[in-house]
Amino acid sequence: MAERPRRPARPAKPAVGRPVAIPPAGRTSPPARSADRDTPAIQQTDTAVPVGIRIAKLMAERGLCSRREADQYIARGWVYVDGQRVDELGTRAAPTAKITLDRQAQAQQQAQMTVLLHKPVGFVSGQAEPGYTPAINLIKADNQYRTPDTPVFTPACLNGLAPAGRLDIDSTGLLVLTQDGRIARRLIGDNSSVDKEYLVRVSGMLDARGLALLNHGLSLDDRPLKPAKVHWLNDDQLRFVLREGRKRQIRRMCELVGLRVTGLKRVRIGNVRLGDLPLGQWRFLRPGEMF
Numbered sequence: 001m002a003e004r005p006r007r008p009a010r011p012a013k014p015a016v017g018r019p020v021a022i023p024p025a026g027r028t029s030p031p032a033r034s035a036d037r038d039t040p041a042i043q044q045t046d047t048a049v050p051v052g053i054r055i056a057k058l059m060a061e062r063g064l065c066s067r068r069e070a071d072q073y074i075a076r077g078w079v080y081v082d083g084q085r086v087d088e089l090g091t092r093a094a095p096t097a098k099i100t101l102d103r104q105a106q107a108q109q110q111a112q113m114t115v116l117l118h119k120p121v122g123f124v125s126g127q128a129e130p131g132y133t134p135a136i137n138l139i140k141a142d143n144q145y146r147t148p149d150t151p152v153f154t155p156a157c158l159n160g161l162a163p164a165g166r167l168d169i170d171s172t173g174l175l176v177l178t179q180d181g182r183i184a185r186r187l188i189g190d191n192s193s194v195d196k197e198y199l200v201r202v203s204g205m206l207d208a209r210g211l212a213l214l215n216h217g218l219s220l221d222d223r224p225l226k227p228a229k230v231h232w233l234n235d236d237q238l239r240f241v242l243r244e245g246r247k248r249q250i251r252r253m254c255e256l257v258g259l260r261v262t263g264l265k266r267v268r269i270g271n272v273r274l275g276d277l278p279l280g281q282w283r284f285l286r287p288g289e290m291f
Contacts, residue, residue: 052092055081059099066181078102113157114178114285115139118277125167125175135175136161138280145283164188165196165269168248173198173266174274176291186291187269188245194270194291198240199233201263202254210257214238218256220246225253236262 056070065073073079077087080100086093093099119125123135139161141153160179164187167175178184187194214230229241240250251261267274270291277283 050092052094052097055079055086055091055093055097055099056089058093058095058097060181060185062099063182063185064099064101065105066185069181073101073105076104078105112179113161114176114180114183115157115161115282116272116274116277116285117175117177117282118274118279119167119172119175120280121170121172124169125163125165132169135163135167136177139177139282143281145277145281147283151284165245166247167266168251168264171264171266172279173264174269174272174277175266176269176272178285183291193243195241195243196245196266196270197268198242198250199265199267200238200240200250200254200261201236202238202259203236203262204254204259206257206259210259213257214240214253218253220249220252225249228253 055074056067059065059070059073059079060067064070070079071089074086074089074091077085078101079086080102081091081093081097083098117135117138119135119138122133123138124132125135127134136158139158144150144153161177162179162184164176164178164184167173176183176187186192211230211232214228216225216227218225225246226242226244228243229239231239233239242249246252250264254261272285272289272291
């Protein structure tokens with residue numbers, strides 16, 4: 001049987017697509033933005049997505065001053081980022097930007113006071129509480145421990161003076177009060193590594209395992225404590241060296257191992273010792289003393 005001839009294929013219809021816009025003669029499309037283009041050192045805050053880090057935060061992280069002081073210096077135009085003056089609060093900069101302070105800011109920092117107080121029992125180290133007296137009330141001319149080279153106390157010494165750390169109302173010893181945000185950050189900042197030494201009188205029984213736990217292994221408020229250095233000085237006195245300062249930390253640590261604190265005295269912060277400073281008196285931090 002003869003094969004029927006096949007019908008010839010129909011020609012394909014031309015593809016229908018969207019019209020393509022052709023730029024007018026002489027006009028070219030803008031070049032694509034380079035992905036590796038350098039980020040400007042200073043970023044303004046009016047962008048939709050903030051870029052960089054706030055300059056005040058960078059200054060505090062680098063130990064140049066506190067964030068509060070940084071805002072003051074920026075508002076006064078005393079801050080330079082990569083050589084450019086910055087006077088707008090909230091301005092951001094690249095993490096690697098070079099930040100310098102004007103001479104006026106440096107002079108103000110050098111004039112800031114730091115005092116060491118031998119705090120007695122019964123005084124609160126921070127804000128006044130009902131029925132209690134703040135330790136800062138002891139910073140007056142009558143209580144100053146004087147030496148031949150002692151600077152003169154004036155009421156201006158109290159301006160902006162604040163405690164850099166706490167010392168319980170039932171504790172005595174070295175308390176630092178300062179106008180200098182750099183010192184405050186070094187002593188109580190989140191990343192502070194300055195250790196503090198305490199002499200602690202206790203009652204109760206402590207075995208070898210309990211002493212080991214005081215050195216490392218305890219937790220407070222469901223958070224592990226950093227390693228400490230704790231050893232006996234005599235039959236009823238322990239020496240503690242800590243690198244953190246939780247609320248009533250030593251007393252609570254002792255309770256966890258069956259001890260009761262009967263006396264607590266802070267004798268050192270970093271490289272600065274309480275020494276022979278009389279109870280209830282204070283002195284200025286001496287030139288060359290560093291925590």
